[in-house]
Amino acid sequence: MKIKNVITISIGAVLVTACSAPLEKPIQGKIKKEVISFTPKVTGRILEIYVQEGDVVQPGDTLAMLDVPEVDAKLEQASGVVQAASAQSTLANNGATENQRKQLKAKREAVREQYVYAEKSFNRSKAMFDEGLMAPQQFDEVQSKYTAAKAQLDAVNAEWAEVEKGTRFETRNAAYGQQQQALGVLKEVEIAYSEKYIIATNSMQIETISLHEGELATAGYALFNGYIPNSTYFRMTIGEKEIAGYTKGKEITLLIPYINRDVRVKVQNVKQLARYADVTSPYPNLEIDEAFYEVKLVPSDAGEDLTDLLVNASVILKK
Incomplete structure (x- = not known):
């Protein structure tokens, strides 16, 4: 009877200790790409759109044509x-x-x-x-x-x-x-007449087209939004207690969970986030009022093809 009580107390103590110990969550980040937009310089009604969402356009490609009768006159x-x-x-x-x-x-x-x-x-x-x-x-x-x-x-x-x-x-x-x-x-x-045609000035993978044919496109309104090909990078937030381990040029390994793939990257830049980011952390291993830093990571191998990676998908830092 005494032996059973001792065993019960021991198991209970272990459970209490395990529950009270903070669980360290792995450092996570996001997949990002450089964003670019094309806007008309004159206001006009959209006559025709020559591209679709998902298309990759090159400099000089005609994306859309506007109707600007005032310019014709x-x-x-x-x-x-x-x-x-x-x-x-x-x-x-x-x-x-x-x-x-x-x-x-x-x-x-x-x-x-x-x-x-x-x-x-x-x-x-x-x-x-x-x-x-x-x-x-x-x-x-x-x-x-x-x-x-x-x-x-x-x-x-x-x-x-x-x-x-x-x-x-x-x-x-x-x-x-x-x-x-x-x-x-x-x-x-x-x-001004040539501005009737919206021409791509950079390579871009079109993500969204804001308007449809027949709608009025105003000057300066972003009509085509997308990403620059081969501009994939990774961004993650790291607290001040660990940031010393991520100096510029350091190489690390990231895991992309949704495709179960490892990618070698290097630290390109470290910058402090605005003060409003220094608030209570949702993770037990980060403390209140701890400063946070944004780490930008780029592929170590510039020739590695990361074009198909989904923007804003999560990545995990492998230690």
Whole structure:
């Protein structure tokens, strides 16, 4: 009877001791990949989406096309402005046309004939006026016609000299500046027009497509979200009591439970979590107010294919 009681007490003591001893839970982490998003630069309605979730796209691939009618209208306006400015610049550089030169030459000859006739009339009238054979009123009329003919000839000669000299360089520079300004506006509109197409700028495995065809995509809204291929890494949180054992470059082994696979990794970076993370831990082996650090682990073998690993799946640190 006494022996049975002793055995019962001993077993009870062992059970109490076992229950009171803290169970050390293995350090766990998560599988992560670098995230990337593609967004439109202009607002437009989605006409067509060329990819599906799960596809891997490469730089230059067209992901979707938007309908932006405002850009189409501005493109037509800018094209018209460029044509007008180019014509003005060409006109300034070329100067008068051949027909304009012929017309001005004929006008100059006609004005010259009028001037010669007025000059002869003036000389005859002046001689008669000097001899008292012409009234002053008549002489004044002849002199006025002569002066007007001379002024008209001077004006036509000035026009001809301008044509011979060509367009002033100030006019040519002004026309050239207007042409360049119009070309700049056209280029700006063409860039906006090209933004109708959402083009991949990086390699990406598409995880989610936020909108569907027919919906309105606003500028800056992340339309395609996914991961950069071959960017798999691992992240885990370690308390300050153990962080000294995870120096940068140290190699360790992780177990991926859902596929029962070991992966060799090395510590790439260690950073302290924000103060709000220093709270009561759910694990018995972590203490209240203990600081925590985030450890980023990357594969030791850069050539190891980890593309198929599921993001946010759990991993366990093997000691």
